Amino acid sequence: MPSQERRERALAERSALIVRAARELAEADGWDAVTTRRLAEAVEYSQPVLYSHFKNMQAIVTAVALDGMAELAVVLRSAREADGIRGLADAYLGYAEAHPAVYAAIFTRRTDLVFGAAESPEILKTTFGELHAAVAPYASGDAETLTEVFWSAMHGQATLNHDRRLRPAQRTDRIEQLVRLVTG
Amino acid sequence: MPSQERRERALAERSALIVRAARELAEADGWDAVTTRRLAEAVEYSQPVLYSHFKNMQAIVTAVALDGMAELAVVLRSAREADGIRGLADAYLGYAEAHPAVYAAIFTRRTDLVFGAAESPEILKTTFGELHAAVAPYASGDAETLTEVFWSAMHGQATLNHDRRLRPAQRTDRIEQLVRLVTG
DNA sequence: AGCCGATGCTAGCAGTGCTAGACAATCTAG
DNA sequence: CTAGATTGTCTAGCACTGCTAGCATCGGCT
Structure with missing residues (x-):
């Protein structure tokens, strides 16, 4: 049939x-x-x-988030391969700015997504892997933790940018300073 | 009368x-x-x-935020005076963790608070001043921008911690790594 | 004493997420 | 080709949200 x-x-x-x-x-x-x-x-x-x-409205938001996550992973990958950590940082914050609602769905809205666990969707690990690959060359000790620190730093800039709590004119300076902090 | x-x-x-x-x-x-x-x-x-x-519900949230901001400023000040940037970072993330709702009211919920402008409440500038004072000794170039980078990094950790998107066990390691990045 | 404004209430509006139950369209079987 | 079951979709409605109009009541002032 x-x-x-x-x-x-x-x-x-x-x-x-x-x-x-x-x-x-x-x-x-x-x-x-x-x-x-x-x-x-x-x-x-x-x-x-x-x-x-x-199941409910939240599940729809989660679906948007997963789609966006896959998109973000692709963007990060090509940016990293072209420009290393500097390109990745730029691409990450660029994506957050170009698609604020998707970024919010992924990272700031309450979803039922579970991060950093065995049952996490594969795509979450893939994206984190991109960050890890960009950061690892500059890690002296624990690269995983440095990745989390770097990710948090970018995430903070993304959200505070979006909420207009940072000076817009210094946007690229902040990215540059962050990258310099990590690369030493 | x-x-x-x-x-x-x-x-x-x-x-x-x-x-x-x-x-x-x-x-x-x-x-x-x-x-x-x-x-x-x-x-x-x-x-x-x-x-x-x-005026409305949002105004109540804003009032909670302003109260919390004053509280946070005091906490940051004494922590910085005692322990410099390391103490301040610890205090900042400690406050976010101990008072998640207040932290959300200040930084993640939509409020009518305007940051980084002339009409911003004085207390916002005071708090930012604490961060600035902690960071300034380690700034080679623009200390204001480095302050924003540092603040964003802490804010990112605060929110991602809260949403359980970072490994809890590495919490203090992340703070330590961030401080090291800034102090060089 | 009597007025009159301030104060706090009940009741209700338009909107929210979500669901029960009726109806229609479609597929399955005789 | 028709009867019955299944599937799909809709209308209507529930309990909740933020917020407001309009009425009662209580206090202080002349």
């Missing part, structure tokens, strides 16, 4: 549509604007349809 | 009561649990009373 497959394909496609719509809505008007009603309207279905695809 | 003064004193006291209750509720059950109804019940008044003291 190939009809079953067709139905499943249609469902998967609509799931993707929902995630895409959520992401676009969030980037356009912020996550507060992503309500079940508005999201349902965007995909031209009624609200309950969302719940046949996702 | 001294009755006016008495009334004003009573009002100010109740404002403080509301802020205190909001903080306690937030620390106990998280900011999501701080609703107007619950908060009103905690201070034993009806919801509309809150609005005669504060």
Whole structure:
């Protein structure tokens, strides 16, 4: 019965549509604007349809986060291969700035994502691995911990940039200073 | 007419009561649990009373944030005077961990606080001044920017710690590594 | 004493996430 | 080709949110 497959394909496609719509809505008007009603309207279905695809609203945010994480991993990888840690830092903060809602979904909104554990999605480890690869050459002792320190430092700049709590004009200076601190 | 003064004193006291209750509720059950109804019940008044003291819920969060900011400034000052930048970093992350809701009110929740501008509350500048004083001795170039980099790095650790996205066991190692990066 | 403004209440609005239950469309089987 | 079961989708509604209009009541002032 190939009809079953067709139905499943249609469902998967609509799931993707929902995630895409959520992401676009969030980037356009912020996550507060992503309500079940508005999201349902965007995909031209009624609200309950969302719940046949996702357990709840948080699960939709998580889906956006996972998509974004994969995107970020690719961006970081090519930046690192081209420009080492300096390129990676620039790419990381560039991504956070270009896709603030996605970045928030990944790192600042409450999700059910579990970091740094066995059951973490593979993609989380991949992304962390990119950071690790960029930092490792400059680590004298524990490279894992230095990676966490470096990641935290970039994350801090990303969020404080976004909330307008740092001077915008010094943005690149801050990246440069951070990279210099790590590379010595 | 001294009755006016008495009334004003009573009002100010109740404002403080509301802020205190909001903080306690937030620390106990998280900011999501701080609703107007619950908060009103905690201070034993009806919801509309809150609005005669504060413009809206956000203003209450801001009040908690300003209180916390003053507290944090004091903590940072004595830690810095005793132990320099190492003591300050430890105190900063200690405060974020001991008072997560207050820290969130100050730095991660949307407030109407404006950082780094002329109209910023004096206390924000005071706190930033503490960081600056701790960092300045180790700055070769622009100390302001290095302060922002250092602050961001600590803020990143604070938030990622809180969201359980860093390995708990390495907490002190991360602080130590960060301080070493700055002090060279 | 009587007015009158300040104060705090009840009730209600529009919006939220989420769900129950009715209905329609589709597939399966005789 | 039709009857029945299954699947899909919708309307309506619940309990909650922040916030406000409008009424009662209580206090101080003349």
